[in-house]
Every structure is written in C-alpha cells, then in structure tokens.
Amino acid sequence: MSTIIEARAVSKRFRQHRRFPGLRGAIRTLFTAEYSEVAAVTDVSYAISQGEAVGYLGPNGAGKSTMIKMLTGILVPTSGAVSVLGRTPHRERMTNAREIGVVFGQRSQLWWDLPVRDSFELHRRIYGIADARFTANLDYLSDLLDLGPFLDRAVRQLSLGQRMRAEIVMALLHDPKILFLDEPTIGLDVVAKDAVRRFLTRVNRERGTTIILTTHDLQDIEQICPRLIMVDQSRLIFDGDLRNLRATLGSRRRLTLEFGADPGSLTLRTALLTADEGLRKHYLLEREDISLVDVLTELGNGYDLKDIAFEEPNIEEVIRTFYQGRDAARAAG
Amino acid sequence: MYLAFASSAFQTQLAYRGQVWASLFGSAVHVFAWIAIWMSVYQDTASVDGVTLPQMVTYALIGGPVLTAWQWRRLLNLVGNSVTSGDVAIYLLKPLRYPLYLFATECGNLFYRLAVTGLPVLVIVALVYGMLPPASLFHGLLFIAFWALSFVIMFLIAALCGLLAFWLLTAFSLEWLLQGILMLLSGTHIPLWFFPDAVAAIIKLLPVAWVGYHPIAVYLGKTSVTETLIYLGLGLGWALLLAAAVSALWRRAALRITVQGG
Numbered sequence: 001m002s003t004i005i006e007a008r009a010v011s012k013r014f015r016q017h018r019r020f021p022g023l024r025g026a027i028r029t030l031f032t033a034e035y036s037e038v039a040a041v042t043d044v045s046y047a048i049s050q051g052e053a054v055g056y057l058g059p060n061g062a063g064k065s066t067m068i069k070m071l072t073g074i075l076v077p078t079s080g081a082v083s084v085l086g087r088t089p090h091r092e093r094m095t096n097a098r099e100i101g102v103v104f105g106q107r108s109q110l111w112w113d114l115p116v117r118d119s120f121e122l123h124r125r126i127y128g129i130a131d132a133r134f135t136a137n138l139d140y141l142s143d144l145l146d147l148g149p150f151l152d153r154a155v156r157q158l159s160l161g162q163r164m165r166a167e168i169v170m171a172l173l174h175d176p177k178i179l180f181l182d183e184p185t186i187g188l189d190v191v192a193k194d195a196v197r198r199f200l201t202r203v204n205r206e207r208g209t210t211i212i213l214t215t216h217d218l219q220d221i222e223q224i225c226p227r228l229i230m231v232d233q234s235r236l237i238f239d240g241d242l243r244n245l246r247a248t249l250g251s252r253r254r255l256t257l258e259f260g261a262d263p264g265s266l267t268l269r270t271a272l273l274t275a276d277e278g279l280r281k282h283y284l285l286e287r288e289d290i291s292l293v294d295v296l297t298e299l300g301n302g303y304d305l306k307d308i309a310f311e312e313p314n315i316e317e318v319i320r321t322f323y324q325g326r327d328a329a330r331a332a333g
Numbered sequence: 334m335y336l337a338f339a340s341s342a343f344q345t346q347l348a349y350r351g352q353v354w355a356s357l358f359g360s361a362v363h364v365f366a367w368i369a370i371w372m373s374v375y376q377d378t379a380s381v382d383g384v385t386l387p388q389m390v391t392y393a394l395i396g397g398p399v400l401t402a403w404q405w406r407r408l409l410n411l412v413g414n415s416v417t418s419g420d421v422a423i424y425l426l427k428p429l430r431y432p433l434y435l436f437a438t439e440c441g442n443l444f445y446r447l448a449v450t451g452l453p454v455l456v457i458v459a460l461v462y463g464m465l466p467p468a469s470l471f472h473g474l475l476f477i478a479f480w481a482l483s484f485v486i487m488f489l490i491a492a493l494c495g496l497l498a499f500w501l502l503t504a505f506s507l508e509w510l511l512q513g514i515l516m517l518l519s520g521t522h523i524p525l526w527f528f529p530d531a532v533a534a535i536i537k538l539l540p541v542a543w544v545g546y547h548p549i550a551v552y553l554g555k556t557s558v559t560e561t562l563i564y565l566g567l568g569l570g571w572a573l574l575l576a577a578a579v580s581a582l583w584r585r586a587a588l589r590i591t592v593q594g595g
Contacts, residue, residue: 074591095428125334
C-alpha cells in the first residue's frame with residue numbers, strides 16, 4: 001500500500017500576544033508587544049497508507065485540530081513538513097481541496113438558510129462534479145445515512161444529529177480520496193453516534209476512502225479505526241494498533257479469587273493484593289509478562305479455589321491510568 | 334459556479350420574506366423624507382444653483398431606492414466577523430476564491446433587493462411625485478454602466494473595511510466611519526453641487542463619489558459626453574485599484590490565518 005499522508009517532524013507553535021490581568025494590565029497590554037509561544041504540535045511524525053482508518057486521539061488542547069488543519073492546508077507548520085497525496089497542502093491548497101473531504105464537528109459547512117439539497121447542489125458546482133456521478137453518490141450516501149426525510153428542509157431547522165449526517169454526506173459527494181473529520185461525533189446522542197460510526201466504517205471498507213478522525217471519544221476509534229495515533233501535550237505518545245495500546249501504556253489487569261474456605265492473608269509474588277474480603281480476594285496484575293497461569297502456578301493446589309474472575313481493563317481505563325500517572329509525575333517533579 | 338452562488342444568495346434572501354415589508358416601508362419613508370426636505374428648500378424658488386425641484390426629486394429617487402438598495406453593512410459585518418472568528422477557514426478548505434465568492438453572493442443579494450424593495454419603492458414614489466427620464470439616450474445607457482460601477486466600488490470598499498477588521502479586531506467602528514463618509518461625501522443624499530466648488534472638485538475625485546454622485550449626475554445630464562467618459566474611465570481606475578487592494582489584503586489575511594491560526 002502506498003503512503004498518502006506523511007508528517008515529518010512536524011511542529012506548530014502559536015505566538016500569542018501576552019495579556020496582563022486587571023484594568024492596569026489591560027492598558028499595559030495595549031502598549032506592549034510581548035508574546036508568549038504556545039506549542040500546539042511538537043515533533044510529530046507518522047505515515048498513513050491508502051485505505052487506512054486512523055483515529056487521532058488526545059485530550060482537549062493536545063493539538064489534534066491543529067494537525068488536521070495542517071493536513072488540510074489551512075495552517076502552515078512552523079517546522080517540519082506534511083505531505084498529502086504527494087503535495088504540500090498549503091502550497092497547493094486548491095488542488096488539495098479537490099481531493100479531500102473535511103468535516104468539522106464544531107463548524108458547519110452547509111449553507112445555513114438553504115435546504116440541504118441546495119447546499120449539496122452548490123457543492124456540486126464548486127467541485128464541478130459530473131451529474132451522473134453526483135446523483136449516484138447522493139443516492140447511495142443519503143440512503144445509507146437516511147437523509148431522505150430532511151433533504152428538503154433548511155439546515156437551520158435540523159437537529160445536530162441530522163446536520164452532522166448531512167455534513168458528512170456533503171464532504172463525500174466529490175469522491176475525496178481522504179476524509180478528515182474533526183470531532184464528528186461531538187454532542188451527538190448515542191443513536192446518532194452509532195449511525196455515524198457504522199457509516200464511516202462502511203465508507204472506509206466499501207469505497208476505500210482513507211479516514212482520519214480526531215476525537216476524544218474512544219468508542220469512535222474502537223469501532224472505526226484499527227489504528228490509533230495518540231497525542232498528549234503536543235507530542236505523539238502512541239502510534240499503532242489499538243490492541244497494542246495496553247501493552248505500551250501498561251495495563252493493570254484485575255483478578256478476583258473466590259475460595260470455599262478463607263485461606264487467611266494471602267500475598268503473592270506475581271499479583272498485588274488490593275482488597276481482602278476473606279473468602280473473596282482482589283488482586284492487580286501490574287506486569288504485562290505475567291499471565292493468569294503464572295498466578296495460578298504460584299498459588300498451587302493447596303487452596304479450595306471456587307471461582308476466578310479475570311478482567312482486562314477497557315481502553316478508556318488504560319488511558320485514564322496513563323494520564324493520571326503523568327499528572328502525578330508532574331506534581332511530584 | 335459563481336453564478337450558482339448568486340442565485341443561492343437570492344434564494345437565501347427569499348427565506349426571510351418577513352423582512353420584505355419592513356425594508357419596503359423603511360426605504361419608502363426614507364425617500365419621502367428626502368423629497369419633503371427638498372420641497373421645503375424649493376418652496377420659494379424654482380431653482381437652486383440651476384437645479385430644479387423635479388430634478389431633485391429624481392435625484393432622491395435614484396440616490397435612495399436604486400443606488401442604496403444593496404446593503405453594504407451586511408457584507409462589511411459578514412467579512413469582519415468571519416475573519417475575526419476564523420470561520421473564514423471553511424472557505425479556505427474549498428477550491429474557490431473567497432473574494433469572488435463574496436462578490437457573486439452579493440450580486441444575488443443586489444438583484445433581490447432591487448426586485449423586492451428598490452424598484453417597487455421607485456415606482457410608487459415616482460407615481461406620486463413624478464420622475465424625470467434620463468437626459469438623453471447616451472446618458473441613459475451610460476447611467477447603467479455607472480450604476481454597475483457604483484455597486485462594484487461600494488462592494489470593494491465594504492470588503493476592504495471588512496478585511497481591515499482582521500487587524501483592528503472590530504468591524505463596528507469602521508462601519509460607523511464608512512457610514513458617515515458615505516452620507517456626507519458619496520452624494521447619495523446631498524448632491525455635490527451644493528458644496529463649495531473647491532471642496533466639490535476634490536470630492537468628485539474620491540471613489541465614494543462614484544457610489545452616488547456620478548451615476549445620478551450622468552442620469553440628469555449634468556455632465557457632457559466627454560466628461561462622462563472621463564469619469565467612467567476614472568471610476569474604472571478606482572475599481573481596479575480597490576480590487577487590487579482587496580486582493581492584496583485578502584492574501585495577507587489568508588497568510589496570517591494559515592501561519593498564525595488567526
């Protein structure tokens with residue numbers, strides 16, 4: 001598979017006019033030209049192949065949107081280089097724009113006062129889409145996302161879920177090779193989220209459209225994207241298969257042992273005792289290389305073991321643990 | 334493609350049909366007020382500075398509903414808000430040129446405004462007070478060119494001020510400044526021939542004079558054939574200059590948006 005998106009040591013810093021607090025500060029702000037630099041993206045590199053679906057995950061302010069804006073050509077990297085379909089997006093903005101589709105969860109691209117259908121028609125004119133292709137795409141896409149009932153309604157009368165579905169369909173009408181979505185499920189209810197996720201998965205599989213989406217909702221990534229890029233405080237901290245994330249960030253699997261008779265205090269070398277309820281004891285397996293078998297081997301046959309519950313943490317927990325650990329480290333350091 | 338924007342702007346306006354009556358009424362009151370002022374000025378005299386009352390009524394009718402039909406304030410605020418809020422980024426995502434896109438949309442808005450308020454008010458008021466025909470066929474035809482030029486220049490001035498908001502962070506003060514300048518100097522309300530000669534001579538060369546004064550002066554035949562053609566040329570020159578300024582300013586704004594993130 002060929003690489004269609006590449007980021008090489010990309011950094012983006014924003015210069016912000018320094019403001020001083022209070023009334024006196026406000027006056028001072030007027031007459032000073034002090035700037036502070038904010039790093040939105042620091043030294044991020046990755047390559048994405050055609051047909052991939054990549055989730056770009058990170059907390060607020062981690063630099064997700066900044067990265068999408070650089071890939072779509074509306075922001076220029078401070079250093080490093082991005083390449084999309086072999087081009088530098090901001091230098092060939094117009095050509096790049098014809099081959100990508102972009103959806104912003106927070107910013108509508110539909111014409112507010114016009115019916116959805118008319119927005120699509122304008123889109124057809126802007127991108128010069130041939131009639132037959134346009135009709136075929138519109139039928140296929142609006143059928144999948146069930147736009148029929150509100151195609152003729154003005155955009156301002158739509159619910160957020162309906163509007164977002166229309167935004168996504170519009171972004172795909174010109175058969176873009178890559179679809180960028182910046183928090184497409186933000187503010188949607190469970191049903192709408194699910195519809196959007198299933199749709200994106202289908203578009204990725206059936207049409208081979210490469211999908212890059214930013215989110216802070218892990219379920220988006222679990223359902224749509226086999227590959228995850230995780231950023232935090234402007235830096236890339238993970239790039240790979242979602243299933244490897246546990247191993248990379250360190251997982252803490254939980255083990256609960258239930259005994260027929262209370263074995264008393266039972267400390268193990270392979271697992272950490274976290275709670276003791278007598279007959280039921282809770283352990284934590286902190287190391288990745290220790291398996292359930294190791295724990296049971298250490299335990300031996302000497303106990304009246306009734307039941308075992310072994311729990312892999314979900315990704316959300318893994319990530320939360322990671323962030324908490326980072327915050328704790330920062331507080332300590 | 335840009336034609337589609339013009340027609341969609343027209344349709345967008347149709348969505349707000351409620352506004353039609355308000356703007357129709359507002360525009361009519363405005364014209365009546367100006368005609369009343371001129372009538373009281375002309376109460377005791379047949380002509381002032383060689384201009385008759387029917388000419389002044391015609392002046393008010395063209396300067397009012399026809400030349401100010403287009404709402405430049407909306408464009409100024411639209412551009413101002415979208416560059417300061419960063420909403421303009423969505424236009425950078427599409428394969429289109431933002432200034433041309435705006436121009437196409439505003440053409441649609443202009444035709445809508447002319448159709449639903451400009452022309453009806455013109456017809457109604459003309460039926461009440463009468464209106465003079467163009468001074469000659471030449472002046473009539475040239476008036477159409479001047480009228481188009483008036484819109485183009487006004488569009489460019491409003492777009493320019495809107496873009497300036499990107500650096501000043503507010504379009505509000507510019508709107509008031511521009512309104513004052515237009516009211517006083519463009520000649521849509523007060524003909525420049527009522528100004529002292531030296532002052533009028535200078536104002537006649539400012540771009541705002543093409544917004545109101547020159548088109549009406551041509552319609553009324555106040556300019557000779559050569560003068561008309563000279564002013565047409567000068568007006569086109571201003572339009573080109575302003576277009577270059579808008580284009581340069583837009584490029585700088587776009588660059589700043591892409592480099593600094595707005």
